[in-house]
Amino acid sequence: MRSTANDMLLPVAAIVAALLLFGVFVWFADVSPLDVWVTLFKGAFGDWFSWQNTLQRAAPLMLTALCVALPARAGLIIIGGEGALVLGGLACAVLPSVLPLPANLLGTVLVCAAGAAAGAVWVMLAGWLRQSRGINETISSLLLAYIAIGLFKHVVEGPLRDPASLGKPSTQALAEGLRIGSMGSSDVHWGLLLGLLACIALGLWLRWTATGFAMRVVGGNLRTAQLVGLPATRLILGACAIGGAGAGLAGAVEVAAVHNSANASLIAGYGYAGILVSFIARHHPIAIIPVAVLFGGFGAAGSLLQRRLGLPDASVMVLQGIAFVLILASEALRDTEWRRLLKRLRGPAEVSPAQLAMGDKIA
Amino acid sequence: MSLNKPNRRESLKTLAAFGAAGAMGGWSGLALAQKPLTVGVIYVGPRDDYGYNQAQAQAALEIKKLPGIKVVEEENVPETAAVQKTMTGMIAQDGASLLFPTSYGYFDPHILALAPKHPKVRFAHCGGLWTEGKHPTNVGSFFGYIEECQYLNGVIAGHMSKSGKIAFVAAKPIPQVLRNINAFTMGARSVKPGITCSVIFTGDWSMAVKEAEATNSLADQGCDVFTMHVDGPKVIVETAAKRDKMVCGYHASQAKLAPNAYLTGAEWNWLTAYKTMIEAAQSGKPHPNFLRGGLKEGYVKMSPYGAMVSDAAKKKADGIKAGMIAGTFDIFKGPLKDNKGNVVIAAGKTFKQTDIELEKMNYLVEGVVGSF
Numbered sequence: 018m019r020s021t022a023n024d025m026l027l028p029v030a031a032i033v034a035a036l037l038l039f040g041v042f043v044w045f046a047d048v049s050p051l052d053v054w055v056t057l058f059k060g061a062f063g064d065w066f067s068w069q070n071t072l073q074r075a076a077p078l079m080l081t082a083l084c085v086a087l088p089a090r091a092g093l094i095i096i097g098g099e100g101a102l103v104l105g106g107l108a109c110a111v112l113p114s115v116l117p118l119p120a121n122l123l124g125t126v127l128v129c130a131a132g133a134a135a136g137a138v139w140v141m142l143a144g145w146l147r148q149s150r151g152i153n154e155t156i157s158s159l160l161l162a163y164i165a166i167g168l169f170k171h172v173v174e175g176p177l178r179d180p181a182s183l184g185k186p187s188t189q190a191l192a193e194g195l196r197i198g199s200m201g202s203s204d205v206h207w208g209l210l211l212g213l214l215a216c217i218a219l220g221l222w223l224r225w226t227a228t229g230f231a232m233r234v235v236g237g238n239l240r241t242a243q244l245v246g247l248p249a250t251r252l253i254l255g256a257c258a259i260g261g262a263g264a265g266l267a268g269a270v271e272v273a274a275v276h277n278s279a280n281a282s283l284i285a286g287y288g289y290a291g292i293l294v295s296f297i298a299r300h301h302p303i304a305i306i307p308v309a310v311l312f313g314g315f316g317a318a319g320s321l322l323q324r325r326l327g328l329p330d331a332s333v334m335v336l337q338g339i340a341f342v343l344i345l346a347s348e349a350l351r352d353t354e355w356r357r358l359l360k361r362l363r364g365p366a367e368v369s370p371a372q373l374a375m376g377d378k379i380a
Numbered sequence: 381m382s383l384n385k386p387n388r389r390e391s392l393k394t395l396a397a398f399g400a401a402g403a404m405g406g407w408s409g410l411a412l413a414q415k416p417l418t419v420g421v422i423y424v425g426p427r428d429d430y431g432y433n434q435a436q437a438q439a440a441l442e443i444k445k446l447p448g449i450k451v452v453e454e455e456n457v458p459e460t461a462a463v464q465k466t467m468t469g470m471i472a473q474d475g476a477s478l479l480f481p482t483s484y485g486y487f488d489p490h491i492l493a494l495a496p497k498h499p500k501v502r503f504a505h506c507g508g509l510w511t512e513g514k515h516p517t518n519v520g521s522f523f524g525y526i527e528e529c530q531y532l533n534g535v536i537a538g539h540m541s542k543s544g545k546i547a548f549v550a551a552k553p554i555p556q557v558l559r560n561i562n563a564f565t566m567g568a569r570s571v572k573p574g575i576t577c578s579v580i581f582t583g584d585w586s587m588a589v590k591e592a593e594a595t596n597s598l599a600d601q602g603c604d605v606f607t608m609h610v611d612g613p614k615v616i617v618e619t620a621a622k623r624d625k626m627v628c629g630y631h632a633s634q635a636k637l638a639p640n641a642y643l644t645g646a647e648w649n650w651l652t653a654y655k656t657m658i659e660a661a662q663s664g665k666p667h668p669n670f671l672r673g674g675l676k677e678g679y680v681k682m683s684p685y686g687a688m689v690s691d692a693a694k695k696k697a698d699g700i701k702a703g704m705i706a707g708t709f710d711i712f713k714g715p716l717k718d719n720k721g722n723v724v725i726a727a728g729k730t731f732k733q734t735d736i737e738l739e740k741m742n743y744l745v746e747g748v749v750g751s752f
Contacts, residue, residue, distance in 0.1 A: 066468075066469070066472050066473065070465045070468075070469065073461050074461070074462065074465070170583060183554065183740060184507065184509075184555065185484055185485050185488070206461075274461075275460060275461045276460075276489060277489050280485075281485075281584065282485050285458045285459075286458075316462065317465065320457075320462075320465065320466055323453065323454045323455065324420075324452040324453065324470065327453070329427075329455065330426070330454075330455045330456040
């Protein structure tokens with residue numbers, strides 16, 4: 018209980034501090050901090066429209082963050098999710114031209130599965146290089162992402178280009194029936210639900226199943242895992258495959274729900290943003306959900322901030338930067354014994370109401 | 381969930397600001413009486429990129445000064461679901477009824493997905509090929525025949541080049557870019573037929589490092605006049621100037637970046653298209669669906685000549701420019717060969733700028749060194 022409170026309060030406090038600091042920052046730029054805070058809130062969570070905006074932006078990040086989180090729990094730092102994403106999108110767009118697909122839900126499931134499979138294979142490649150050849154997976158996954166993007170561009174602008182796509186080289190568009198629509202009356206596509214389900218399912222799996230536990234043991238201490246006879250390589254490759262499938266699925270959803278075809282707009286940095294999301298969420302699949310929503314919220318709020326207050330796009334990057342640095346820095350306070358600290362402070366010096374309030378919450 | 385708490389708390393703290401917003405309500409009511417037109421402008425990159433986005437932002441800056449117009453802007457909007465959210469946000473949150481989503485990639489699928497859902501909003505897209513019967517009527521596209529200016533760039537480059545080698549740094553081999561490369565080369569070769577133009581494709585619209593590498597590599601090969609077709613020409617202009625080479629600009633004027641190297645440049649003049657779209661919206665006329673124009677219509681313009689440009693070069697270029705404006709000069713006419721020796725335009729055949737055939741260009745003309 019106590020550690021959960023700590024887990025939640027620390028990032029929340031860090032975000033509040035970031036907002037305060039950002040207020041000072043914009044104040045120097047002659048913009049009222051009050052206006053900025055109100056606009057940020059309105060843009061991200063102010064009404065139903067803003068919520069949809071936020072959730073739509075969060076959807077792909079949940080899946081790409083899993084591409085970092087899962088391998089990380091097995092002890093690998095994979096940062097090449099972007100490559101798995103673009104290849105997933107490509108596989109999704111290309112499958113209908115190699116295989117006649119029914120233009121219904123089954124077809125949609127198949128194109129998404131193709132995307133997930135492509136992503137899984139790509140990230141497994143990095144895992145395999147590490148397990149069999151001892152190649153650092155961080156570097157190899159990043160380089161593989163560059164290769165994937167190169168391959169993607171070559172194929173989309175070359176052999177698989179739809180001749181009708183003049184100014185923006187793209188593959189043939191997906192048939193209407195294969196596309197993913199939006200949920201109910203909202204604007205948000207079903208990719209959000211896929212992301213939510215994947216995060217929750219993988220979170221539960223890691224926490225409650227024997228294989229999930231085994232994977233965490235591998236990530237925690239490889240030697241121990243090997244000593245107790247866990248199939249470390251299989252588990253590591255499995256983690257890479259699941260993570261890669263997440264990013265590949267993100268690419269497939271982007272194609273089927275947003276772009277209709279594979280083209281360079283798919284390379285929008287979702288894979289790289291997922292790295293940040295996963296690290297902030299401490300590689301916890303369930304924690305990825307609120308972090309991705311927060312990320313989406315920054316995007317949505319930044320949009321309104323530009324339109325209402327005329328602030329440059331970079332200002333939201335500044336806020337995001339401050340927030341994430343503070344969240345990561347707050348990790349250092351994780352093991353602080355708040356009560357003992359308070360008692361020591363209470364002795365000679367006066368206690369501020371803020372500290373008291375903090376103490377109450379922890380207790 | 382817990383993450384939203386601080387925001388709510390912040391909002392309580394700042395209830396006072398809502399009071400202020402209420403006071404603003406009075407102002408907006410007053411403005412509503414005059415029915416201002418809210419115009420949304422969306423850029424794919426930064427507004428101050430010395431290039432594509434800056435050219436659009438310059439027009440937006442001008443229309444802000446018009447009476448009865450309110451402009452909302454957003455920069456760095458990727459061609460993803462994000463731009464759909466920005467467009468719906470401008471419509472729902474800012475009350476915009478005319479949108480200028482300026483990047484080519486915004487058209488299909490993003491504008492085409494939103495336009496039917498918002499039939500009262502006008503979408504004015506830059507670069508798209510609006511087609512009657514295929515695309516919604518509340519969507520329109522505008523573009524300019526900027527290769528006229530690239531041809532004139534070429535004429536100046538042909539006069540100024542000492543090595544007989546000129547250079548073009550390009551993003552992607554799409555028809556629009558090929559048209560510019562070909563026009564630039566043909567302009568230069570109209571002065572000295574032996575000139576060759578080396579082209580390097582960087583592969584994408586904004587690749588600062590590759591653009592610098594391409595510029596350096598072309599400079600090493602002896603090219604002495606540079607032009608380009610990338611989103612932000614800043615890096616190429618500065619790199620070329622550093623190597624003591626000359627530059628013809630693109631999109632907007634980069635003269636400020638390299639006053640001693642900048643010969644002239646091909647610039648957009650989007651104000652013409654913006655004004656046409658806005659006037660139609662204000663007077664309730666049908667949305668102009670297809671606007672195209674060149675030097676004559678005021679869609680494009682040339683940067684003022686740099687001090688080093690010779691009088692002979694100026695005279696030649698100005699003469700051709702007058703011909704273009706009068707409609708007596710055509711760039712793409714037969715006989716024309718590509719750089720592999722095939723005849724691409726037969727003798728006696730002339731394409732007018734308006735010919736849709738030119739928007740499908742897929743070759744590099746004779747004199748271009750490079751391939752795609």
